[in-house]
Amino acid sequence: MxxxxxxxxxxxxxxxxxxxxxxxxxxxxxxxxxxxxxxxxxxxxxxEAEVRAHARRVRAAFQGAAAVRGTTARVYYAGKAFLSTEIVRWVTSEGLGVDVASGGELAIALAGGADAAALGFHGNNKSVVELERALEVGVGSIVVDSHIEIERLAALTARADTRRADPQTVFVRVNSGVHAETHSFLATAHEDQKFGFALHDAPAAVRRIREVPGLRFGGLHSHIGSQIFGVAGFREAASRLIDLHAALREGGEVPALNLGGGFGIAYTEADEPTDIEQLATAIVGAVAEECAARGIPVPALAFEPGRSIVGxxxxxxxxxxxxxxxxxxxxxxxxxxxxxxxxxxxxxxxxxxxxxxxxxxxxxxxxxxxxxxxxxxxxxxxxxxxxxxxxxxxxxxxxxxxxxxxxxxxxxxxxxxxxxxxxxxxxxxxxxxxxxxxxxxxxxxxxxxxxxxxxxxxxxxxxxxx
CATH class of the missing domain: 2.40.37.10 (Lyase, Ornithine Decarboxylase; Chain A, domain 1)
Structure with missing residues (x-):
């Protein structure tokens, strides 16, 4: 009471x-x-001022933490949290990219003035029409979720009417197997669910991407869930992903690592979410430590907060x-x-x-x-x-x-x-x-x-x- x-x-x-x-x-x-x-x-x-303040704070936290570890960090606003053209204008003017997960979200982001090159496109079942549109407007990165999607992109980038001057950058979404402490519907990195490739299946997906002239492998992507407090899950996911990242380097360039979002907020007085600065320092630090243990450089990093920007x-x-x-x-x-x-x-x-x-x-x-x-x-x-x-x-x-x-x-x-x-x-x-x-x-x-x-x-x- x-x-x-x-x-x-x-x-x-x-x-x-x-x-x-x-x-x-x-x-x-x-x-x-x-x-x-x-x-x-x-x-x-x-x-509006609150949205902008959170966008600035999150960007500064991750970019600052990355700079300390000798790398860079890019922050994308996860549009699924809440998307309108006005929200797009607020977050992009504060230096964030935008992550979209459907053709409709892509249309809103573009209508809001977002630079297509600063967009990431997610989704476990992107249609051919959606992929065509992404290629047409020059979306910066596409996160692939299945072998079928890789083949769709291979066919599209070979077509004269959708071929781009530069290869399309694609990330491979990986299920790290880390079970976030959140609602089961919000935990998105366990094996028995619809998103991404299992760790042992990801190398085959990367090999195929590297074979396609119209595609460029940008790196790995992971998202362990939403409304997560604490850093333990992110640390464990980083450890497993860097193992795979290091192995993939033997076959070619692995420029970046996208660790998603899912950072929790307070809905009631009883909630005690982790400060974003503490999260950024811990997550980036965990990646850097895992890279150092394997004698490899820290990749460029990316993050996709949504709730922590607008909630x-x-x-x-x-x-x-x-x-x-x-x-x-x-x-x-x-x-x-x-x-x-x-x-x-x-x-x-x-x-x-x-x-x-x-x-x-x-x-x-x-x-x-x-x-x-x-x-x-x-x-x-x-x-x-x-x-x-x-x-x-x-x-x-x-x-x-x-x-x-x-x-x-x-x-x-x-x-x-x-x-x-x-x-x-x-x-x-x-x-x-x-x-x-x-x-x-x-x-x-x-x-x-x-x-x-x-x-x-x-x-x-x-x-x-x-």
Whole structure:
């Protein structure tokens, strides 16, 4: 039970989050009530200054750690965390590349002004069309995930219409076998899953890449999972990868090593993520030590943080609809607080059992804290936004509720479940707010439903796709 259920925990909220003299939550200098009145709820709020500050900090941490060890480091923003053209402009202006994982993400990155040469393209099932587009625009690197994909690229780079002046740089994604201490759906380096090559299979993939005139082997890629605290998993992955890296050097150049991302953030006061500077020093140091033990130079390094760039910068605003006390057989009383969003705008609680925190945003309260569960409006018992929280027992319909640390994997995982339109995304900075992603309306949903649209008079003459 918190000493003050109105307090904003600094490690969870954006740096700009504060309460004004009336007790109202202020984000980026803009009051929550003003945001809700102008843009409605639910509402994703992104603090631009916070995103930029995290981007600068992460880049400085890894580049500084690499310089100490006599090498370089490149940081790519993992776009899957949250991608829009405005986010692309923020992170690229702070010196980051962008990692994309689909043709749609590639299109957004390019529309946001990203240099194609500073893009990395991921995905376990990139289509021929997606690979053609990547070659056409000059994507800097493609992370290959299967032998089939290597052959697709071999065929495409041999074609006159997609052949590039310089070979296409490709990385080989490797499953290090390191099991990150995270949710099983977020652990991506164990053997029994869809991504990458096993360590013993990677050399054959590299040999084939080196045979293809249109491809250049850029190095190895590894990603052990997401929302990881501590450095032990990264250290062990580095040890296993440098073994393979050293062996591959006998057959040719191995310029770089990409160690992915997955650095955790605080979602609640109980979370204690590792500082990014400590992570950078430890991970780069582990690579350098493994290289020194084998008498080989430290390769150029690359990293792909996403959540640690945008997670803490995001806050979702909801309006409370109903409040219902429930007495449990265990003797515990719980307050169920229903809001006007839910699993359609934040699937992580239902998907991963993720924990979040919440605060009343429209006011402060002197009422005693009550054990609460914040739930959504969807027709699912698992539609939970915040599983366990203490909120003032006088929370009431019409109150604004704020859930922090929603900048990553909330908008990007959003859906139209129960035909609920996706919320808008607003950026705040220096007392100003502006729309960066338009919210959907019911009309938008109906516009895609062919049966709801007026039938053209001559539709029957236009063939099967009319």
């Amino acid at each position: 918190p000493a003050d259920p109105n307090a904003l925990v600094p490690t969870v909220w954006p740096t700009s989050a504060a309460r004004d003299a009336a007790g109202e939550l202020v984000l980026g200098g803009v009051a929550a009530g003003a945001l809700a009145a102008r843009f409605g709820t639910p509402l994703y709020v992104m603090d 803490q910068a995001g806050v979702t605003l909801y309006e409370v609809g109903t409040v219902k006390p429930v007495h449990l057989e265990s003797g515990v009383d719980r307050l169920y607080i229903s809001v006007d969003g839910g699993m359609s705008d934040n699937a992580r609680t239902a998907l991963y059992g993720a924990q979040y925190s919440a605060r009343i945003a429209s006011r402060t309260s002197t009422a005693r804290p009550a054990l609460s569960r914040v739930v959504g409006k969807h027709c699912e018992a698992g539609d939970i936004v915040v599983d366990l929280e203490y909120l003032p027992e006088d929370v009431a319909p019409g109150d604004l509720l704020a859930v922090p640390a929603t900048g990553a994997y909330c908008y990007s995982l959003s859906s139209n479940y129960n035909a609920v339109p996706r919320p808008p995304v607003v950026a705040v900075r220096d007392g100003e707010a502006r729309l960066i992603v338009r919210g959907e309306s019911v009309d938008d949903l109906l516009a895609r439903d062919v049966g709801a649209a007026p039938r053209p008079a001559d539709a029957s003459t236009k063939g099967p796709h009319a």
